[in-house]
Amino acid sequence: MxxxxxxxxxxxxxxxxxxxxxxxxxxxxxxxxxxxxxxxxxxxxxxxxxxxxxxxxxxxxxxxxxxxxxxxxxxxxxxxxxxxxxxxxxxxxxxxxxxxxxxxxxxxxxxxxxxxxxxxxxxxxxxPLTALTAWEILFDRMRLSPERDRNKTLLIIGGAGGVGSIAIQLAKTLLGLHVIATASRPETIDWCKKMGADLVVNHRNLVDEVRNAGFQQVDYIVDFVDTNAYWDAMAELIKPQGHIASITGSAAPVVLNKLKNKSVSFSWEFMYTRSTFQTxxxxxxxxxxxxxxxxxxxxxxxxxxxxxxxxxxxxxxxxxxxxxxxxxxxxxxxxxx
The missing domain is CATH 3.90.180.10 (Medium-chain alcohol dehydrogenases, catalytic domain)
Structure with a gap:
């Protein structure tokens, strides 16, 4: 063949x-x-x-x-x-x-x-890959539910990519979340809105962008771009007792201590975990x-x-x-x- x-x-x-x-x-x-x-x-x-x-x-x-x-x-x-x-x-x-x-x-x-x-x-x-990844990060890792989380805020870093595109849709249609997505070009901003994002902010100067849009902090954050590049911004923007999750991995240690005083949870998502380990x-x-x-x-x-x-x-x-x-x-x- x-x-x-x-x-x-x-x-x-x-x-x-x-x-x-x-x-x-x-x-x-x-x-x-x-x-x-x-x-x-x-x-x-x-x-x-x-x-x-x-x-x-x-x-x-x-x-x-x-x-x-x-x-x-x-x-x-x-x-x-x-x-x-x-x-x-x-x-x-x-x-x-x-x-x-x-x-x-x-x-x-x-x-x-x-x-x-x-x-x-x-x-x-x-x-398949993006839908499984988005589903697992929202439902299996963060354990979000419409009964408990409807109308809470979710920040999606990397909204126009493959995983971000379906994560926006799942967060809106199944969970009823208020979705803030990041994008920087006119075409990616338009795409995030098409997928259902309530608000699109620039990933550059992320803290200022989110706060200038009227959100001091957000309930949940998912990172589909670069964990460490956005770590300080995520730690600043997440609400106390919130949850951050990422798919991007990190070559350097993630500074989890930045989440301690807020009692924030952090999760990794790797779509191949189940098949790799035959769970x-x-x-x-x-x-x-x-x-x-x-x-x-x-x-x-x-x-x-x-x-x-x-x-x-x-x-x-x-x-x-x-x-x-x-x-x-x-x-x-x-x-x-």
């Missing part, structure tokens, strides 16, 4: 940063689906892994990445109970296994959902994806697709990664096969 991968970590402008390869079609294990992939989306995790997973080495076997896909189930393992051959599915994948930049992929059924019936393949492919509740991602599919089909949520490229080939992946690495992407970029 055709696939796109890499043998060493190179700048995206390098001709060998991605290579076209031909490999054997994978065989599904007990709980696996064999999916014929029709569309994938590209996320920041893709280029970060490409840049860092094969530094100063040349892999014997090319590494295939990609963690968003839509496709049709072609075969199933002998323990599969959730899907049948011919089902249309979407999923974000498992960072410990080969990715979706290939004609076929095997994937554990417990982290797969039914494809939203009203969406095209490309519109659906934009959603007892791994099947929750199946349920979340099905719930998101329902909300998309009902029109409660909308796809965050903004750009589509075509073709499973190295040149297409190079173009997609170059776009994401520019830091100017709004919403999600998808590749159809």
């Amino acid at each position: 055709k696939a796109v991968g890499f043998r060493t970590s190179l700048p995206i402008a390098n001709a060998a940063s991605f290579i076209d390869i031909d490999i054997d079609k994978p065989i599904p294990a007990a709980h696996d689906l064999l999916v014929k992939v029709s569309a994938v989306s590209v996320n920041p995790v893709d280029f970060k892994i490409r840049q860092n997973s094969a530094k100063d080495t040349v892999l014997e076997q090319p590494k295939i990445i990609g963690w968003d896909a839509v496709g049709v189930v072609e075969a199933v393992g002998n323990a599969v109970t959730l899907f049948n051959v011919g089902d249309l599915v979407y999923y974000a994948g498992d960072i410990t296994r080969p990715g979706s930049n290939a004609e076929y992929q095997v994937i554990d059924e417990r982290i797969v959902g039914r494809k939203p019936g009203t969406l095209s393949d490309e519109a659906a492919a934009a959603m 007892d509740d791994m099947i929750e991602q199946h349920h979340i994806l099905n719930r998101v599919a329902d909300l998309l089909d009902e029109g409660v949520l909308e796809t965050t697709l903004t750009q589509t490229l075509h073709g499973l080939k190295a040149d297409t992946l190079k173009q997609a990664h170059a776009q994401l690495e520019s830091g100017t992407t709004i919403g999600k970029l998808v590749i159809t096969f």
Whole structure:
């Protein structure tokens, strides 16, 4: 089968940063689906892994990445109970296994959902990773609920990106929060408003921006950009007994002491935790994806697709990664096969 991968970590402008390869079609294990992939989306995790997973080495076997896909189930393992051959599915994948930049992929059924019936393949492919990340950070890590938190304030740092775009929608439609999103360009400001943000502020001089908008402090903050770059601002803006959560990690220690006197909680969110550690509740991602599919089909949520490229080939992946690495992407970029 055709696939796109890499043998060493190179700048995206390098001709060998991605290579076209031909490999054997994978065989599904007990709980696996064999999916014929029709569309994938590209996320920041893709280029970060490409840049860092094969530094100063040349892999014997090319590494295939990609963690968003839509496709049709072609075969199933002998323990599969959730899907049948011919089902249309979407999923974000498992960072410990080969990715979706290939004609076929095997994937554990417990982290797969039914494809939203009203969406095209490309519109659906934009959603799994970001929807799972946003859902988990709001509901599983911060444990927000409409009964307790309706009309409270949520500051989303990085509102126009893939995760921010769906987090705005979930926070508004399911939780009833007052959403303040950050953006700086006219087009990203407009996008955040389109997604449902009540207020958009500039991420530069964040404390002043939020306070000049009439909010001395906010109940909750989620960071989708850079934990340490915004740490002091978040610690200043969060209300006592509030909650901050982030997906971005940190190469340097996070100064949690800044939250102590306010008794503020802090959480990390990593969408691959459940699949990486085969947690007892791994099947929750199946349920979340099905719930998101329902909300998309009902029109409660909308796809965050903004750009589509075509073709499973190295040149297409190079173009997609170059776009994401520019830091100017709004919403999600998808590749159809």
